[in-house]
């Protein structure tokens with residue numbers, strides 16, 4: 001989204017956000033020289049110390065969205081905080097986690113830890129289901145590299161459909177519970193084994 005030129009100064013350094021690129025396979029043949037430098041510091045020279053790590057009480061997912069294989073995300077189309085229940089139910093059935101657009105975070109419907117996008121997290125799940133999310137560029141940069149994107153939006157012109165592998169035009173308040181219910185039924189018929197989602201051809 002930005003081009004930065006650093007033509008005149010050396011050394012140069014670049015950093016990349018987690019999950020922006022796929023994890024390469026380990027190269028067993030790779031060689032290199034490890035140089036261990038001594039910096040001559042003792043613990044007493046460090047003025048700060050981590051005493052305890054306290055997790056945010058509002059964080060309800062055990063799994064961090066950056067590491068999740070299945071993400072169900074909700075946006076402003078949910079209309080209200082309590083409607084995130086629909087998103088969580090579907091995420092739970094899939095064994096996934098809840099994501100969100102920034103608008104949902106800004107509205108105070110969900111914690112910022114769930115935000116996907118430019119100022120949120122970059123994610124690369126196997127399946128990303130966007131519910132009531134328009135697909136602003138700032139959202140797309142965070143999720144467009146998912147293996148499979150499913151978008152549910154009542155506006156057929158919504159930009160999210162440009163990156164979706166499967167697009168469902170319709171009301172999320174009907175479609176999301178219907179998908180959750182059909183997964184529940186499939187699991188029950190399958191002795192509560194995890195079911196596999198397969199894209200429908202055609």
Ligand SMILES: Cc1cc2nc3c(=O)[nH]c(=O)nc-3n(C[C@H](O)[C@H](O)[C@H](O)COP(=O)(O)OP(=O)(O)OC[C@H]3O[C@@H](n4cnc5c(N)ncnc54)[C@H](O)[C@@H]3O)c2cc1C
Nearest residue numbers: 075076077101102103117118119120132133134139154172
């Ligand atoms: C500097 C900057 C950084 C930003 N960073 C981020 C970021 O990290 N992540 C991010 O997400 N955004 C980010 N944004 C905001 C971004 O530009 C958008 O405003 C935001 O993504 C829109 O969120 P939304 O899609 O939930 O809401 P909207 O754009 O309002 O879209 C809501 C969608 O819901 C659909 N809808 C409504 N009702 C229903 C229904 N019943 N059924 C189905 N569909 C329905 C509508 O058709 C619409 O497409 C950033 C913006 C700026 C300027």
